[in-house]
Amino acid sequence: MAKCQEGIQIMEKLPESDPEKRAKQSLAKIKNKFIVLSGKGGVGKTSVSVNLSLALANKGYKIGLMDVDIHGPDIPRMLGLQGMLDMNENKKLLPKSYSKNLSAVSIESLIPNNDDAIIWRGPMKHTAINQFIGDVEWGYLDYLIIDSPPGTGDEPLTVAQLIKDARAIIVTTPQEVALADVRKSINFCKTVKMKIFGLIENMSGYTCPHCSKMVELFGTGGGEKTAMAMGVAFLGKIPFDAKMVSCGDLGTSYQDQYNDSVITRAFANIAERMANLVAD
């Protein structure tokens, strides 16, 4: 009898062999899932993902940051995370820990030479993203923030299929060329039935460090107008700051260094909305 029970215990401990089921087991322990999307590249999507994660972690929430940008994974550099992922006794990958409340997983932490290009077609990327969920020991999380590559290709489509309750945060810059692509992202979410949490206008104006006057690098206000026109919540404007670029390059937290800046307050406000709305 004892032996039988022991046998059952061992059976329960054996890892689930179906990858889709393993992913479901991981997701069941994560309360809220957000995917950060953009229509166009270079609008600061990764920077937004990192800074929202930091702002939520600062509020005491447990955060996992998953980088599903297979061809241009920038999360480890921006968080200053080095080295490869370790494995635990259950053969699950351990996310890289940035702080007590924030850990991250990226393809960058799985390839020995960071300058190697990942030349994978769609189906390989689908498999990789499934493993990022099911084969990673995320543990119990308040928020999983997913940073995706720009556009409406394989990676966000895979996330939409695997994580049915993921909500989208869409990032744009204010110029029309970017807004045209944002409308595609919004329609993508509608097509795949993904809830849109809201839209952020990034790189919205810049203060010249020499004369302190405001410069509209990419215009301003276009994101808010587009959000209204498309019936999507507007989460806020974030100005451009060259210090944010250098913090990203150095892997240091802009929010810690400039904790009373307009940008830090903007991220704290959006994090507050994420915490409030999700608590409803």
Place this chain on the structure above:
Amino acid sequence: MAKCQEGIQIMEKLPESDPEKRAKQSLAKIKNKFIVLSGKGGVGKTSVSVNLSLALANKGYKIGLMDVDIHGPDIPRMLGLQGMLDMNENKKLLPKSYSKNLSAVSIESLIPNNDDAIIWRGPMKHTAINQFIGDVEWGYLDYLIIDSPPGTGDEPLTVAQLIKDARAIIVTTPQEVALADVRKSINFCKTVKMKIFGLIENMSGYTCPHCSKMVELFGTGGGEKTAMAMGVAFLGKIPFDAKMVSCGDLGTSYQDQYNDSVITRAFANIAERMANLVAD
């Protein structure tokens, strides 16, 4: 006998049924092929593709501009091209004509509602790109300039496989996060055996319109250093100009409006190098 000859003529006029062969027939009429790549999105790759095409067209060359960015096609907007592509009597698509010397093809000119998202996985994109080459009546061209999405995914891989003699022009901004991704693009070209024509550093500094002082938005010089370190030709630095953003939004040519600007001269210089090196 006459009938027989007529029969042969008709046979010859029948379109080639094998899509790969149709693509080869199109490519045989195009002297030089360039693909514009970037590791990271938002570095101004499309803006560079458009402006190099305009600079070469201004020199009197016949240019085709092919937009293989399926999820975020910006070429038609930047050139102010509207409406759908027409078909000729051979059932081939006619590229949209911008000027006597420049015409373009994009997925945007094939879908009725421009805000619709194209939610295609890799194999569909491969088929579409093959058709952009073989089912389009490009005619005889001096240069085909191919604008690709950022990264090293399906679209540049398909171009590398279909157009063996395509040369890569890699665009980056100067910050380290972008340069890390550029090294991946260079390694991608080496892996798929695509010749690299050179690297362009875009958004390299900005002159404040209020105080006329130089601001390094994303740093400066990183592109040139990376090109040297990786053994790739450096094609030049192009500063940021908000007027370039608004010209892109309006679909008007920056080079025509600001024909003596630093940026216009920079593009003319790179076009000159493309013309000279290819003539060797």
